[in-house]
Amino acid sequence: MATQTGITISAPDAPFTIVTTVPRPTPGPTQALVKSLAVGINPVDPMQHHTGLLVTSYPAILGSDFAGVVLEAGSGCTRLKPGDYVYGCAPLGQNTFTPFQETFLVEENVVLKALGREGVDVEGLAGVGAGLFTAGLCLLAGMGLELSPDGTKAAEKDEWVVVLGGTGTVGQFAVQIARACGFKVAASCSPAKAEIAIKNGATATFNNRGGADEQVASIKEITGGNFGRIFDASTYGYGVMVAALEEASTAESKYLTSVDDWSPFNTPASIKEYRAELGHLGRLDEPIGAAVTKDIASWISTFEAHLAAGTLKPVEYQVVDGVGWDKVIEGINQQEAGPAKKIIVRTQTE
Incomplete structure (x- = not known):
C-alpha cells in the first residue's frame, strides 16, 4: 500500500505528529484524489484536537478548509478531472477526506471547482469552504x-x-x-x-x-x-x-x-x-448529515457562479510564513491565540 506524509494525533489532546506512514487513499467512482496545496484554519480544528469532537477513529487526521488540485478522478465523475483546482470544507473527522495530508478524497458533488485555471488564488480559496x-x-x-x-x-x-x-x-x-x-x-x-x-x-x-x-x-x-x-x-x-x-x-x-x-x-x-x-457534512447515515449534504450539493454550482462573478468573494486572510506540515501546526497555534484574520497555510508546492 502506498503511503504519504500527514499530521496525526493518537488521542484527544495528544501532540500533533508528522508521519510518513499515512495510507494514500484511492478514489471511488464519484470521488477525486486531491493534492493538498493550502488549508484554512478554523476554530473547529483546535477544538477537534483537544476534545475529539466528531473524530471517528485514531490515529486521526484533522483539517477542514482546503484548496488543492485534482490528481485522479473516479470513473463516475462528471464535474472533475485531473488538473482542476478545487476547494471547500472536508467532512470532519473522516481520515481519508481531511486535508492535513499530502492527498485526500473529495466527493465531487460537495466540492467547489475554480472556474478557469489562470490566476487561481489558492490561498484565498482555502479560506472559503466552512464559512x-x-x-x-x-x-x-x-x-x-x-x-x-x-x-x-x-x-x-x-x-x-x-x-x-x-x-x-x-x-x-x-x-x-x-x-x-x-x-x-x-x-x-x-x-x-x-x-x-x-x-x-x-x-x-x-x-x-x-x-x-x-x-x-x-x-x-x-x-x-x-x-x-x-x-x-x-x-x-x-x-x-x-x-x-x-x-x-x-x-x-x-x-x-x-x-x-x-x-x-x-x-x-x-x-x-x-x-x-x-x-x-458527508455523514449520510445520519438524518441531519444527509440533509446538510443534500443542501450543500444543491448550491455548489450557484456558489461557483457567484464566486466567479465576484458577487461572493474570499474573506481577508493572513498566511503563515513558509510551506509545510510544520507550518500547519504553527497555524493552529496562531488560531488558538486569536488571529486578526483568517489563517491560511501553504501545505505543499504545486
Whole structure:
C-alpha cells in the first residue's frame, strides 16, 4: 500500500505528529484524489484536537478548509478531472477526506471547482469552504433566501437581514449572501471592525459590545422594524435575536438562525428556528448529515457562479510564513491565540 506524509494525533489532546506512514487513499467512482496545496484554519480544528469532537477513529487526521488540485478522478465523475483546482470544507473527522495530508478524497458533488485555471488564488480559496457553507445553511436553508443560479446580484429589496457577528469569517459570508439576494444588511461588530462589514456589503453596522437592549434599539433604529430574519454568527447572540424579533420586528414571518448547535434554546413558537450543523457534512447515515449534504450539493454550482462573478468573494486572510506540515501546526497555534484574520497555510508546492 502506498503511503504519504500527514499530521496525526493518537488521542484527544495528544501532540500533533508528522508521519510518513499515512495510507494514500484511492478514489471511488464519484470521488477525486486531491493534492493538498493550502488549508484554512478554523476554530473547529483546535477544538477537534483537544476534545475529539466528531473524530471517528485514531490515529486521526484533522483539517477542514482546503484548496488543492485534482490528481485522479473516479470513473463516475462528471464535474472533475485531473488538473482542476478545487476547494471547500472536508467532512470532519473522516481520515481519508481531511486535508492535513499530502492527498485526500473529495466527493465531487460537495466540492467547489475554480472556474478557469489562470490566476487561481489558492490561498484565498482555502479560506472559503466552512464559512460559505455555514452561512449558506443559515441563510438559504434556514431563512429561505435564494441566490440567482447565474451569479448575478438580485435587485435591492426594501427589507433587512440582521447579522450578529458580521466580521468573522461566517458573518462576512452571511453579509455577502444576503446582499447578493437583494437584502439590506445590518451587521453587528466592534466599532474598530466596522469597515470590514461595510467592505463585504453591509448597509449599516451597530456595536456588538453593547447590552442586549442597546443592540435591539440599534436594530430597530436602523431597520425601522422592517426585518424578519436574523442570524447569529457569534454564538452569543441568542437573547438579542429573540428580543429583536419579538420587540422590534414588524414582519409577519420571523426567522432565527445560528451557528450555535449545542446550547439549549427556548425559541417562541412564532419564530422559525434553524441551527447550522456543518460538522455532519458527508455523514449520510445520519438524518441531519444527509440533509446538510443534500443542501450543500444543491448550491455548489450557484456558489461557483457567484464566486466567479465576484458577487461572493474570499474573506481577508493572513498566511503563515513558509510551506509545510510544520507550518500547519504553527497555524493552529496562531488560531488558538486569536488571529486578526483568517489563517491560511501553504501545505505543499504545486
